[in-house]
Amino acid sequence: MKNQFDVLIDSYLENKIGIDSRFLDAALSEGLQQNILQLQKDKLMKVAGIGNELIMDAEQKMRTDKIHWLEEKTDNRFEQEFLSKMHDFIGYLNRTCYTGINACEFHYAVYEEGSFYKRHIDQFKNDDNRKFSMINYLNDNWIEEDGGQLLVYKDAVVQKILPHSQTTVFFKSNEMEHEVTKANRPRMSVTGWLKRI
Numbered sequence: 392m393k394n395q396f397d398v399l400i401d402s403y404l405e406n407k408i409g410i411d412s413r414f415l416d417a418a419l420s421e422g423l424q425q426n427i428l429q430l431q432k433d434k435l436m437k438v439a440g441i442g443n444e445l446i447m448d449a450e451q452k453m454r455t456d457k458i459h460w461l462e463e464k465t466d467n468r469f470e471q472e473f474l475s476k477m478h479d480f481i482g483y484l485n486r487t488c489y490t491g492i493n494a495c496e497f498h499y500a501v502y503e504e505g506s507f508y509k510r511h512i513d514q515f516k517n518d519d520n521r522k523f524s525m526i527n528y529l530n531d532n533w534i535e536e537d538g539g540q541l542l543v544y545k546d547a548v549v550q551k552i553l554p555h556s557q558t559t560v561f562f563k564s565n566e567m568e569h570e571v572t573k574a575n576r577p578r579m580s581v582t583g584w585l586k587r588i
Contacts, residue, residue, distance in 0.1 A: 396483045399561050404488075407562060408543055408550060414559035415473075415527055422469030424529040424556070427499050427579045430459050436501055454508040456571075458498040461581070473497075473581060477525075481585060490585075492522060497583030502539055506578075508571040510544070513564040513584065521564040523585040528554040530579055539574035543567050554578055 403409030415423075430436050436457035461470055474497070481492045502508075513524045526541065533539070533555050541552040541560060545567065552560055562569075564584055571578075 394483060396480050399480075399559060400484065400487065403561050407545060408567065409561035410552065410558065411561075412555065412558045415476075415529075415557045417557060419469060419472055419476075420527075420529050420557045423473060423499075423527075423581055424531075424579055426467060426469060427459075427501055427529065430499060431457075431501065435459055436499070439500070452509075453511060454571075455506040456500050456502045456508060458500050458582075460496070460498045461583075473527075477583075484585070490522065491587050492585045494520075494586040494588050495583060496586065497525075497581050500580050500582045502571060502574040502578040504574060504576060506571075507573045510542075510568055510570040512566075512568050519565065520586045520588050521584040522587050524560075524562055524564045524567070525583055525585065526554075526560045527581040528558045528560075528579075529556055529581065530554050531556050533578075537574070537576050537578075538572050539576075539578035540572045541569060542572065543569045554580060 399409040399411040399414055402411065436459050439454055439456050439458045461474065463474065465471060477495055477497065481495060484490050485492055514521045533553050535553070539554055541554065543550045543552065543562065
């Protein structure tokens, strides 16, 4: 019997980039999207940084998105459901692929019109705890002209992924260079890392 996580894991094993267009159900995706809109209204989304506290990029030329970190001890029901799903996924990933993941961290991300994130890799040079990157998209009715595509560089091939609502993308943090093209409308996601610490 197929597990709910097999689509994402099987596509990762086949292509080194896991994609599941229905990883989040519609109600959860909508609830998380509404959380971002409320955070924006309350001015709680902050300009994202580059690097960790030891190697911070002060000039911010690489990215222009805004973020808000999710807390494990949240009382928001959509965040609780999302984090529970992530922990279930980690458990299944560890049982089936022996990854040894024992932690995770996620944040809301919004790319306002004109925002981007240049080509980069997710693992810090001075910290290799991040093992897998996961991006969970929350955007309804996204089309090519809206921009904001995720470009993933794999060997000599560039894979372009539209940030459609409910879609999740999964890849190794130290292997896949990627970027977000300039968004022509607000683009929302919950993005994070599966870690071994």
